[in-house]
Amino acid sequence: MSLAVPAAQAVELPPPLQRRWSRGRLLGHALLGIWGLLGLALVVYLVGAWKAELFARYAPAYLSGLVVTLELVGISVALGALLSLPVAFARMSPRRLLSWPAYGYVYFFRGTPLLAQAFLVYYGLGQFRPQLEAVGLWGFFREAWWCAILAFTLNTAAYQAEIVRGAVESVPRGQWEGAASLGLRRWLTFRKIIAPQALIVALRPYGNEIILMIKGSAIVAIITVYDLMGETRRAFSRTFDFQTYIWAAIIYLVLVEVLRIATDRIERSITRHLRR
Amino acid sequence: MLELLSFGPAGWGDEIARGTLVTVALALATLPLGLVAGFAVALGKQSEEASLRAAANVYTTIFRGLPELLTLFLVYFGAQIAVQRVAALVGIESGVEINSFAAGMVALGAVFSSYASEVFLSAFRAIPHGQYEGGHALGLSRWQTMRLVVLPQLVRIALPGLSNLWLILLKDTALVSVIGLSDIIRQTGIAARVTRQAFLFFGVACLVYLALAILSSFAFAAIERWAGRREGAR
Numbered sequence: 001m002s003l004a005v006p007a008a009q010a011v012e013l014p015p016p017l018q019r020r021w022s023r024g025r026l027l028g029h030a031l032l033g034i035w036g037l038l039g040l041a042l043v044v045y046l047v048g049a050w051k052a053e054l055f056a057r058y059a060p061a062y063l064s065g066l067v068v069t070l071e072l073v074g075i076s077v078a079l080g081a082l083l084s085l086p087v088a089f090a091r092m093s094p095r096r097l098l099s100w101p102a103y104g105y106v107y108f109f110r111g112t113p114l115l116a117q118a119f120l121v122y123y124g125l126g127q128f129r130p131q132l133e134a135v136g137l138w139g140f141f142r143e144a145w146w147c148a149i150l151a152f153t154l155n156t157a158a159y160q161a162e163i164v165r166g167a168v169e170s171v172p173r174g175q176w177e178g179a180a181s182l183g184l185r186r187w188l189t190f191r192k193i194i195a196p197q198a199l200i201v202a203l204r205p206y207g208n209e210i211i212l213m214i215k216g217s218a219i220v221a222i223i224t225v226y227d228l229m230g231e232t233r234r235a236f237s238r239t240f241d242f243q244t245y246i247w248a249a250i251i252y253l254v255l256v257e258v259l260r261i262a263t264d265r266i267e268r269s270i271t272r273h274l275r276r
Numbered sequence: 277m278l279e280l281l282s283f284g285p286a287g288w289g290d291e292i293a294r295g296t297l298v299t300v301a302l303a304l305a306t307l308p309l310g311l312v313a314g315f316a317v318a319l320g321k322q323s324e325e326a327s328l329r330a331a332a333n334v335y336t337t338i339f340r341g342l343p344e345l346l347t348l349f350l351v352y353f354g355a356q357i358a359v360q361r362v363a364a365l366v367g368i369e370s371g372v373e374i375n376s377f378a379a380g381m382v383a384l385g386a387v388f389s390s391y392a393s394e395v396f397l398s399a400f401r402a403i404p405h406g407q408y409e410g411g412h413a414l415g416l417s418r419w420q421t422m423r424l425v426v427l428p429q430l431v432r433i434a435l436p437g438l439s440n441l442w443l444i445l446l447k448d449t450a451l452v453s454v455i456g457l458s459d460i461i462r463q464t465g466i467a468a469r470v471t472r473q474a475f476l477f478f479g480v481a482c483l484v485y486l487a488l489a490i491l492s493s494f495a496f497a498a499i500e501r502w503a504g505r506r507e508g509a510r
Contacts, residue, residue: 028327
């Protein structure tokens with residue numbers, strides 16, 4: 001008697017896929033292991049270096065620094081958004097008298113370091129103290145805080161103007177022409193037809209710009225504004241404890257990641273109608 | 277005023293020129309480091325191996341999320357403390373100072389490479405799969421396919437993004453003045469303090485950066501023409 005299974009039933013399964021330890025897989029796991037070890041070392045270091053009095057002394061300072069950073073970025077991004085609109089429209093204008101100065105403005109602020117701009121405003125304008133006092137503006141330019149706001153606003157306005165321009169120009173001409181043939185005015189066309197479509201394109205760059213501003217804002221610590229970075233520097237210079245910088249790094253990373261995830265979420269929800 | 281900017285003992289022209297050289301040298305020294313690291317990270321990100329992708333993503337998340345200034349401080353002070361610890365272990369009392377140029381190179385290189393990896397990654401995605409298959413069909417090894425088929429196209433696609441990153445790098449070098457490197461900002465800062473002409477000197481600093489940006493855009497236009505030369509011949 002034969003135990004052989006009829007040939008038709010003998011289904012030949014493909015051999016189970018062997019997950020071989022290829023070189024890439026080895027390398028990937030090794031690198032992940034290194035990251036894991038580094039993370040573990042960081043936790044061990046922070047636990048070992050934990051000092052209750054240090055925390056009690058500097059946690060409020062860090063918190064106030066974080067608030068200063070957020071205020072600085074919030075105010076200058078909002079003011080910059082207002083300022084960027086006329087700049088962007090001037091830049092798109094066919095009239096050279098408008099477009100060239102706008103181009104120069106954008107080129108200057110995008111082509112020079114934010115640090116140099118902050119110095120130019122804070123130290124540079126301080127040189128004109130008698131003149132500023134005569135105009136009554138010295139109270140403004142004396143404060144590093146307001147100088148930082150001014151420099152950051154001018155800087156982000158230049159970047160945002162380019163975002164606006166790119167977004168508006170990404171909307172096809174036919175949209176303008178269609179609206180014109182329906183008898184809509186230009187401003188109404190912009191507000192109701194162009195802007196909603198441009199905003200979808202602009203959202204991600206805007207999110208990136210806010211992240212860049214948060215990171216860039218760390219330089220105000222150099223012109224004596226006590227933002228998160230400033231408080232960190234102060235804490236380090238008093239304690240010479242390296243964990244002060246580690247904590248700042250963690251706070252900045254969390255802040256930036258939260259913003260990035262928020263941008264992703266918003267983008268997903270406003271492009272719902274484009275997904276199939 | 278022109279006297280202040282003149283070369284020689286009376287003016288600050290030579291100091292500023294030296295600062296400019298330091299800035300350019302730092303940016304040029306960081307560039308190859310950042311490009312190579314960025315390419316390696318991009319290779320990891322487009323790998324089929326999930327663990328490699330994850331490892332590469334951790335790298336970019338960290339260095340794109342930290343402020344450049346903080347990265348610089350972490351590298352500078354971190355290395356200093358590490359060296360002191362090691363020296364103490366060996367038993368040497370050392371007041372070793374970390375070279376600020378090297379610290380700047382490492383910190384800016386890390387930032388540059390994490391952004392560059394994104395540029396390379398999107399360039400990789402723009403190259404059709406058929407290019408790899410074509411290389412394979414011709415009997416080229418994987419390395420040869422990468423070097424002879426993919427890389428020349430990749431460079432062409434990635435160039436605009438990389439030129440952007442170069443301009444950002446050039447501006448980020450200004451931060452290294454904070455840890456004591458005598459770059460443009462530091463030199464003009466000294467001049468500003470000594471002469472009390474802050475507006476003039478920081479204005480000059482801005483103009484020097486602008487000039488460097490304009491020069492680089494000429495250079496990039498030339499490189500793009502060179503990289504696209506075979507494109508036009510078709």
